[in-house]
Amino acid sequence: MRWMWIDRIVEHEPGARLVAVKNVSLAEEHIHDHFPGTPVMPGALLIEGVAQTSGIMVGAVNQFREKVILAKITKAMIERDALPGQTLRYTASLDRIDEAGAATTAAVELRTNEPDDDRWHAIGQVDLIFSHVDQNMSGLDFPEENFVFGENFRAILAASGLVPETV
Amino acid sequence: MTHDEIQAKIAEVLEEALGCDEDEIVPSASLTADLGAESIDFLDIVFQLEKTFSTDGAPFKIDQGELFPEGLMDNPEWVQDGTITDAGLAMLKERMPHVNFDGFDGTLSKVGDLITVGSLVDFVDRKLQAAAA
Known part of the structure; x- marks a missing residue:
């Protein structure tokens, strides 16, 4: 299994907003244990999806030169379960960015994909803080290679018809 | 903005950022030692x-x-x-006029503890006054 919790980037306004979708699938192994007989997308992985959405938005600001690390979940509210066959949409907005890091907010919406319901339902909000880890206050050194924006990240961009240089 | 108004707004920020109770947020409380702030919380x-102290103009x-x-x-x-050496302490005092160094023994790991609620209020107050001058 690959650590990719969004399927496609559908909109990007550089330095302002990035929108991604995630299709919840019965093919995901973990969902059969969460919970046995009642598969539900785990909230922690939903937050990870928001973090990937928001993190790509933050990374794009500096052409992915910074190592953008999730540092703090400022706020996370999810009011409805996401079930197999449903689609999640994460709309991340850039609240603040400087040399040290960035603050983001994200709206979480759900489409049930039922025949009589084609609306996006607002189901929550996830606000995050990211650190540009090479600029950390403690002065620790990290590897030169940008381990954050690696192969999985490039695969997501490619699947969305984007390449890092143009995002 | 008065000192009390600044303090009230800072208390709101700290409640939100650190999840601490209103009655814990007193001027002498250290952000790290008393309120549990970690480096990323800063x-x-x-x-x-x-965001709190910015205005349109x-x-x-x-x-x-x-x-x-x-x-x-x-x-x-x-x-x-x-x-911290004597030169280091002199540098800190110059660059951190909002901090009270009384009783500080120079231990590097305790420098962070010097940032208190009161020093944060003083820091914002000084910046707002400098901007207004």
């Missing part, structure tokens, strides 16, 4: 302070290292064997 607090911007000097350990003139 980034959150700085962002929240900028006057953005409130806190530069990196302004609230708390960084890279202390890299400089042997300032730190030796985990202790």
Whole structure:
């Protein structure tokens, strides 16, 4: 299994907003244990999806030169379960960015994909803080290679018809 | 903005950022030692302070290292064997006029504890006054 919790980037306004979708699938192994007989997308992985959405938005600001690390979940509210066959949409907005890091907010919406319901339902909000880890206050050194924006990240961009240089 | 108004707004920021109770937020409370702030919380607090004290005509911007000097350990003139040197302490006092150094024994790991609720209020007050001057 690959650590990719969004399927496609559908909109990007550089330095302002990035929108991604995630299709919840019965093919995901973990969902059969969460919970046995009642598969539900785990909230922690939903937050990870928001973090990937928001993190790509933050990374794009500096052409992915910074190592953008999730540092703090400022706020996370999810009011409805996401079930197999449903689609999640994460709309991340850039609240603040400087040399040290960035603050983001994200709206979480759900489409049930039922025949009589084609609306996006607002189901929550996830606000995050990211650190540009090479600029950390403690002065620790990290590897030169940008381990954050690696192969999985490039695969997501490619699947969305984007390449890092143009995002 | 009065000192009390600044303190009230800072208390709101700290409640939100650190999840602490209102009655814990007293001027003498250390952000790290008493309120449980970790290094990354300072980034959150700085962002929240900028948002709280910015107005349309006057953005409130806190530069990196302004609230708390960084890279202390890299400089042997300032730190030796985990202790702040006299030159280091003089530098800190100059760059951190919002902090009370009374009773500080020079231990590097305790520098962060010097940032109190009161010093944060003083820091914002000084910046707002400087901007207004």
